[in-house]
Amino acid sequence: MSEPYFDQLKEWGRLIERLQSQGKISEAIHESIRANALAAKLLGPYHPAFAGGTSSLAYLYFQAGAHEQSIELLQDLLAILSRNLPPEDSRITEIGFRIEYVKHHADQRRSDESDIRRSGIGAVAENNADMANYLRLIGDGIRDIYGQTNDIEDLNLSIKFAERTLEGVPEDSTDQPLDINNLAGRLIDRYERTADSGDLDRAVELLEKGSLLNAEENVRATMLNNLAVALRYRYER
Missing domain, CATH: 1.20.1270 (Substrate Binding Domain Of Dnak; Chain:A; Domain 2)
Incomplete structure (x- = not known):
């Protein structure tokens, strides 16, 4: 990756942290999606740096109370990591635990509709167009990888992301x-x-x-x- 793009991603990371610390979660999500989309395009969906960005984005959605989106991102990350890591790898186990943790909080949140109304999910929804582009870039990247590997599991994963993209558009x-x-x-x-x-x-x-x-x-x-x-x-x- 060229130095200007690397610097841009680092600067984006600092901006996201600043927005997060200020409680501006919806804005942080917006910038995180854009940064991760660039990382997916430049580094590829299987790169560790992209995995880290996806994990951070999932946490931002969790902070916003958008548990379903957080779970979907963690499941996406699990599918991507599973293509390159053995099942017993600690990173696979950690993501599995995080999915169950978010599901537990989602179940608790459903019992209190007033909390849902206060959660800021409406503001998060404004990022749907960015999310569709994000998912599209991931799918395109994995399809390109399939062209190199000819591994049908890469093709299956690229289809999954194409389906997710179309559902959100x-x-x-x-x-x-x-x-x-x-x-x-x-x-x-x-x-x-x-x-x-x-x-x-x-x-x-x-x-x-x-x-x-x-x-x-x-x-x-x-x-x-x-x-x-x-x-x-x-x-x-």
Whole structure:
């Protein structure tokens, strides 16, 4: 990673710590998502520094009372770490304990709706667009890794992140066609490996929906090409 980007990430880290110490958790989450997105792009989703940033972001969501988001991030982190570490590694065990800890607090919080209203989750929701971009970059990074490793577990993980991204993008978002195409393309990739007709049928359904949306020219061209490939596979099946 080039020195200017490294300096930028360090400066972002100091800003996030300052916002956190001032109790500005929603702002800290916003900056943490942006910093982690840059780390994912420059270092890759399997880099230890990215794992550390994801762990910190999960804690910020926990501080905000957004327990479900915190759990999802910790589960994402667990899936990523499990690709490169043995099950008995202490880092795997620690993340498992943290997930159970947050779940315990989430159960307690559900018993008091007034606490939920005071938790600041509404402010956290403003970061949804940044989170979708964050998840998109992680998925793209893991898909690139799959291109190098040809390990289907990398492909499966990239599909998981593509699904998460699409779930979080509003239907009227200009990013929806891109996210539909990303997920469908990876499902086609997996069909080529496993011949699972469910993946192929789902890809066709997504691409037919996506072809009706307004999309940038390059996204539409790739989408129509993927649809043609999927329909050919269906015909040959």
